[in-house]
Amino acid sequence: MTARKRTIAAVLVSAVLLGGAGGYGIVAWAGSQERRTGGNAVQAVTTDTAATGDRIVFRNTASGDGYGLVAFVPLADPAGERSVTAQACDRVYATTVVEMCLHIDRGIVTTFAATLRGADAAELRTWPLPGIPSRTRVSANSHLVAVTAFVTGESYGTVAFSTQTTISTIDGTDYGNLEDFALLVDGERITAADRNIWGVTFGSDDTTFYATAASAGRTWLVRGDLTARTLTAIRESAECPSLSPDGRHIAYKKVVTGTASPVWSIAVLDLETGVETLLPAPGNVDDQVEWLDDSTLLYGLARTDVVGDSDVWSISIDGASQPRLFIPHAWSPSVVRS
Amino acid sequence: MYISFSDRGSAQGTASPPGRPVATRVSSVVIALGIVSLVTDVSSESVSAILPLYITGVLGLSTVAYGFLDGIYQGVSAIVRIAGGWAADRGDQPKWIAFFGYGLSALARTGLLFATGFTSLVAVIAVDRLGKGVRTAPRDALITASSLPENLGRSFGVHRMLDTVGAAVGPLLAFAILFAIPDGYDTVFVVSLAFAIVGVFVLGLVVPNTRPSAERAAPGTSRASFRWAQLRDPRLRRLLLTAGLLGIVTIGDGFIYLVLQSRDAFAAAWFPLLYVGTNVVFLLLAIPLGKLADRFGRAGVFVCGHLALLAAYASAAVPVAGLPTTILCLIALGVFYASTDGILAALAAQSTSEASRATAIASAQTVVAATRLIASTGFGVLWFAVGRGDAMLIIAGALALLIPLAALVLRGAFDRTQTT
Numbered sequence: 001m002t003a004r005k006r007t008i009a010a011v012l013v014s015a016v017l018l019g020g021a022g023g024y025g026i027v028a029w030a031g032s033q034e035r036r037t038g039g040n041a042v043q044a045v046t047t048d049t050a051a052t053g054d055r056i057v058f059r060n061t062a063s064g065d066g067y068g069l070v071a072f073v074p075l076a077d078p079a080g081e082r083s084v085t086a087q088a089c090d091r092v093y094a095t096t097v098v099e100m101c102l103h104i105d106r107g108i109v110t111t112f113a114a115t116l117r118g119a120d121a122a123e124l125r126t127w128p129l130p131g132i133p134s135r136t137r138v139s140a141n142s143h144l145v146a147v148t149a150f151v152t153g154e155s156y157g158t159v160a161f162s163t164q165t166t167i168s169t170i171d172g173t174d175y176g177n178l179e180d181f182a183l184l185v186d187g188e189r190i191t192a193a194d195r196n197i198w199g200v201t202f203g204s205d206d207t208t209f210y211a212t213a214a215s216a217g218r219t220w221l222v223r224g225d226l227t228a229r230t231l232t233a234i235r236e237s238a239e240c241p242s243l244s245p246d247g248r249h250i251a252y253k254k255v256v257t258g259t260a261s262p263v264w265s266i267a268v269l270d271l272e273t274g275v276e277t278l279l280p281a282p283g284n285v286d287d288q289v290e291w292l293d294d295s296t297l298l299y300g301l302a303r304t305d306v307v308g309d310s311d312v313w314s315i316s317i318d319g320a321s322q323p324r325l326f327i328p329h330a331w332s333p334s335v336v337r338s
Numbered sequence: 339m340y341i342s343f344s345d346r347g348s349a350q351g352t353a354s355p356p357g358r359p360v361a362t363r364v365s366s367v368v369i370a371l372g373i374v375s376l377v378t379d380v381s382s383e384s385v386s387a388i389l390p391l392y393i394t395g396v397l398g399l400s401t402v403a404y405g406f407l408d409g410i411y412q413g414v415s416a417i418v419r420i421a422g423g424w425a426a427d428r429g430d431q432p433k434w435i436a437f438f439g440y441g442l443s444a445l446a447r448t449g450l451l452f453a454t455g456f457t458s459l460v461a462v463i464a465v466d467r468l469g470k471g472v473r474t475a476p477r478d479a480l481i482t483a484s485s486l487p488e489n490l491g492r493s494f495g496v497h498r499m500l501d502t503v504g505a506a507v508g509p510l511l512a513f514a515i516l517f518a519i520p521d522g523y524d525t526v527f528v529v530s531l532a533f534a535i536v537g538v539f540v541l542g543l544v545v546p547n548t549r550p551s552a553e554r555a556a557p558g559t560s561r562a563s564f565r566w567a568q569l570r571d572p573r574l575r576r577l578l579l580t581a582g583l584l585g586i587v588t589i590g591d592g593f594i595y596l597v598l599q600s601r602d603a604f605a606a607a608w609f610p611l612l613y614v615g616t617n618v619v620f621l622l623l624a625i626p627l628g629k630l631a632d633r634f635g636r637a638g639v640f641v642c643g644h645l646a647l648l649a650a651y652a653s654a655a656v657p658v659a660g661l662p663t664t665i666l667c668l669i670a671l672g673v674f675y676a677s678t679d680g681i682l683a684a685l686a687a688q689s690t691s692e693a694s695r696a697t698a699i700a701s702a703q704t705v706v707a708a709t710r711l712i713a714s715t716g717f718g719v720l721w722f723a724v725g726r727g728d729a730m731l732i733i734a735g736a737l738a739l740l741i742p743l744a745a746l747v748l749r750g751a752f753d754r755t756q757t758t
Contacts, residue, residue, distance in 0.1 A: 003546070010543040014377075014536040021532035028525045029518050068520070104391075106520070109611060110513045128607040130599060132394050150390060151596070179722075191722050308521045 035063045042329055044071065047083040050120050054337050056298075057094035060084055061309045062329035070094075070101065075335065078327050087121065091133045093334045097142035098124070098170055102133030102149070114147050116170060125172055130164050135240065135288045139202035144169055144226075146200030146209070163198045165211065167226065175226055183213050183222070185233040190215055197231065199240035199288050200224075203247065210241040210250060221252060221269075235269065235276075240288035242297075248272060249317065251289045251297050266297065268317045277319040290333050292326075300331045367484035368493045370544045371477055372500030374537045378440060379504030380511060381447060381533035382466065384526055387509035388516060392523050393459070415471030416707045423475035423700025427564040430551045432476035432483070432696055437541055439473025442466075444534035450527045475700035482687040482695055483550040490688060491636050494680030495628020502621040506614055550692040562693040573689035574698055576751045578705050580744045581682060584644050585709030587737040589717040591616065591671055594654050597726050598667060601659035612668060619672020620679075627677045628684075636685050637752040641745045643677025646670045648737050655730035682706065685752065 042062040051057070054075035060066050066084040070092050073082045089101035099117045104110065112129040114136070129149040137146045148165040167175040178197040183190045192215045200211045209224040213231055221238035222231040238252040248271055253264040256278075264286055266279045281299075289299040295317050303309045312330040315323040327333065422439060426432035446466035453459045478494075485493035512526050519525055551562050595612045598605035605612060631639040650670035653663045686702035687695050713733075720729040 003544075006543040010540045013539045013543075017532040017536050017539075021529045024528045025515065025519070025522075025525045028522050032519045032521065106513070106517045108510050108514045108517060110516070111607065111610060128603075128609070130596075130606070130609050132390055134394070150394065192719075194718065195722065307523065 036065055036067070043081045044084050045081060047085060051083070051085075051336075052338070056312075056327065056333050057092060057099070057336055058312060058327060058333040059089055059092055059331040060329065061331050063306075063309070070099070071330070072336075073327060075337070082327075085121070087117070089332075091136050091332050093136045093138050093332070094336050095138050095140070095142045095334075096336055096338050098138055098145070100136045100138050100145050100147070102129065102136050102147060104133065112149060114149075116145060124170065134163060135165075135199045137200055137202060137288070138170075139206065140204060140245070141206070142170060143206050144202055144209075146202070146211075148198040148200070163196050165197045165200060167200060167209070175229075178211065178224070178231065181224065181229045181231045183215075183231045183233075185213075185220060192216060197222075201241050201243045201250070201288070203243060210243060212239045212241065212252075214239075219255075221250065238267070238269070239264070242289045242291060244291050244294050246294045248294070251291070251317070253285055253287070253289075254278070266299065266315070268297075268319075277317065279315055279317065279319060279323075280321075281313070281315055281323045290335060292335055298326060298333045298335070300333065364489065364493055364496045365484040367545055367548070368481050368496055369500075370540060371481055371484075372497045374440065374541045374545070375477070375497065375501040376504035377533045377540070378443065378537040379501055380508040381530045381537065382443065382470070383505050383508030384512035384533075385447075385450065385530050388512045388523065388526055391516070393456075415467040415474075416704055416711075418468055418471035419475060419704050419707075420697065420700045422472035423479070423696040423698075424564070425472075426476035426479055426696035427551075427694050430549045430563075430693075431547065432479045432550065433541070433545055433547045435696075436473045436476040436480065437538070439469045439471070439476070440534075440538050440541055442469030442472065444531070444538050445469075447527070447531040447534045451524065451531065474703060475696045478683040478687065478699045479550060479696035480545065480548055482684075482699075483548045483553075483692065487688065489632060490684040491628040491631035491639070491681055492625060493628070494684045495625040495631075495676075498628075498676070498680040499621045499624040502617050502624065506617040506621065509614075550695060554692050562691065564693050564697070566694075568690055568694035569698060569701065571690050573751045574686065574701070576747050577682075577685050577689050578702060580641070580747050581702055581705045582709050583740050583744050583747070584641075584737075585706045586713050587733055587740055588644075588647060588706075588710050588713050589733060590710065590714040593714065593717055593721070594650060594667065594671065597654045597730060598659075598664050600726065601654075602661065602664045604661045605664045612664075615665075615668035616671045616675070619669050620675040623673060623676035624680060627673075628680060631677070631681050631684070635752065636681050636688070637748040639677050640681045640685060641741060641748060643674050643681070644737065644741050644744070646673035646677065648734060648741065650674060651730055651734035651737065655727060655734060688752065 044066055051072050055072045056075060056078055057070060057072045060069050060071035060082065068088050069084050070087040070089050071082045071084040073080055087101055089103050091102040093100045097119055101115045101117065103115065104112055112131055112133060113126055114129055115126040116124045118124055131150040133149050135148040144167060146165065146167045148163055151162045151164055165178045167178065179195055183195055194215055196214045198212050200209050202209045207226045209226065211222055211224055211231065213220045213222045213233065219237055219239050220233035221235040221241055222233050224231045237254055241250045241252040243250055249268050250271060251266060251268045254267040256265045257263040263284045266281050266285050266289060268277045268279065283301050285299055285301060287300045289297045292298050292314055297315050297317060298312055300310050300312050303311065309329060310331045311325055312327040312333045313323040314326040315321060422435055426435040443466045446462050446469065449462040449465065453462050481493055481497055482490060515522050515526050515529065555562065595609060598612065599609045627639060650667050653667040653670060656663060682702055683699050686699045690698040717729060717733055720732060
């Protein structure tokens with residue numbers, strides 16, 4: 001073959017390949033349009049009125065035009081018809097007073113942000129996040145909010161993995177990045193560069209909180225103090241803690257395999273006795289659990305069959321009961337009791 | 339045969355006599371290699387950009403897993419880089435070693451379509467980075483072999499410009515696909531695979547199988563073969579020392595973006611896209627700075643490029659932060675890459691004979707990658723020890739001290755109008 005013929009062959013092959021990929025894209029786009037407009041997979045109504053009453057607020061992951069929007073169901077009938085709002089959130093946490101929403105603003109230019117809304121869905125404030133949303137919590141008295149996001153915007157990966165976790169009051173007073181708090185493990189201050197903090201849960205006194213701290217491949221459950229700006233490790237190998245409403249238990253996820261690809265299970269720590277109970281939840285739980293009541297947990301579990309879909313399960317903390325499907329096609333649940 | 343064309347579009351069909359090519363021309367082989375890099379970068383950067391979303395959103399894995407993956411991403415390619423360079427020199431067949439590397443990455447893209455769990459994803463990414471490590475030095479040796487020595491800086495400039503276009507387009511293409519098809523990760527993977535295979539075909543069909551040593555050998559004599567001793571050229575040693583000295587104070591630009599993000603509201607809102615700004619400056623200036631290097635000395639431009647890095651550190655560290663300092667910082671970073679990335683390969687290429695060229699280029703790139711990794715790790719420690727502002731000032735101070743030292747080491751090693 002001459003150089004000219006080779007060039008022509010290369011151009012033809014490229015046209016076929018890129019054309020084929022384009023065709024694949026068009027078919028995929030048509031399919032996703034069909035799913036988007038093809039009606040909801042679950043019974044749902046859209047709502048623009050403010051939610052009232054005891055309810056579970058979550059991210060709706062049922063295919064259809066309500067996908068990715070915040071929805072709620074009555075606490076008394078979680079499997080019943082869901083009301084879907086207009087807010088798109090990737091992670092959401094609601095109380096009777098506010099709703100904290102972390103969202104990915106998709107586009108050719110994709111950015112990430114956090115938006116705090118009042119009970120009437122009016123926006124109180126919004127601020128940018130450095131990457132993909134991970135966890136968010138609001139304290140029970142609605143004074144404090146915590147937000148964790150990955151720092152993932154930089155595409156060449158020149159920064160090692162990191163998370164950014166911030167705590168602020170709902171009026172906007174910022175306590176800053178928790179990495180700047182003093183991390184104490186066995187009385188020693190850890191100053192290693194690879195420290196990461198994520199997954200905050202609040203105590204009831206506006207000062208105490210719990211979170212996960214990690215350094216050099218180890219993770220700790222830490223008790224934080226907003227006044228002293230300290231994080232004190234109280235237990236090793238515990239991530240994404242969640243304090244029970246009565247303040248007696250902390251539930252967290254715990255690595256149960258030693259392989260490169262971690263498998264997490266849920267464990268519950270009795271703060272008084274220090275006894276840890278591993279729950280028999282099958283599957284790899286990667287979520288910050290939520291307390292339905294003082295003895296039952298809720299958590300999201302990604303579906304293995306459908307991309308981007310998940311279910312919310314409930315499990316008793318007695319260590320013997322099996323989990324039950326609580327809300328299908330849902331993610332990021334929070335229990336709102338008025 | 340020396341195929342050449344003018345980038346001014348005026349010299350079509352007015353080929354200059356062999357042996358006396360016009361200095362403003364860049365070989366079509368360099369353009370073809372640039373296109374190969376462009377489509378390959380579209381392929382790899384489109385996947386890297388959405389990988390965090392895919393891992394956290396689809397595979398349902400979180401933080402620890404992503405950190406592990408990122409480490410693999412960085413470590414693997416440095417290890418095989420020198421092996422790739424050595425293999426290219428040893429067999430005097432850089433095209434086919436590069437082809438193997440590009441092919442390996444394309445194969446990894448195929449694997450991505452079938453990778454369902456974390457373990458298979460790790461394997462796929464490792465293979466992809468392996469391919470990248472293998473191909474880089476042979477490709478740069480091909481660029482050198484297809485260029486005139488006095489034009490080398492410009493040839494690398496043209497190549498890096500095309501390469502960076504791919505790096506800028508890839509993430510935007512991936513996000514555009516996800517914007518149109520919210521769960522369209524498989525579409526991104528299919529498009530990425532198509533671009534990867536296009537790269538392999540363009541390389542295989544269009545780029546001639548240049549044999550740098552054999553073609554240099556006088557008729558009737560055998561080609562000079564590779565010997566490690568050839569790497570003992572004092573010019574190469576001085577270049578490696580300089581690259582190491584400056585690399586040890588070159589922190590990852592991710593750190594600089596983090597500092598900007600923490601100080602300026604604009605940078606915080608557009609944090610995920612700051613690297614696009616740097617890339618645009620890089621691609622705009624790659625050719626002009628390459629020409630400048632050919633004209634006034636590559637060593638000088640390489641060392642002076644670090645003054646731009648110093649400016650980037652300074653604009654990130656100054657007490658008053660805002661939009662102007664952010665923009666200044668991104669421009670300075672772009673200038674830094676445009677005046678060092680391709681120029682380093684050109685300097686390494688001219689500091690040794692063609693028989694050991696790919697190994698020399700690989701050595702220089704490995705020294706830079708290794709020292710920068712040390713710099714980033716050290717800076718991370720410094721960041722937490724003294725705070726980001728002071729850490730930035732310290733690293734800027736160290737760089738300011740090392741630039742004159744580097745200039746001293748390289749002084750006289752490379753003549754301005756040197757031909758090999």
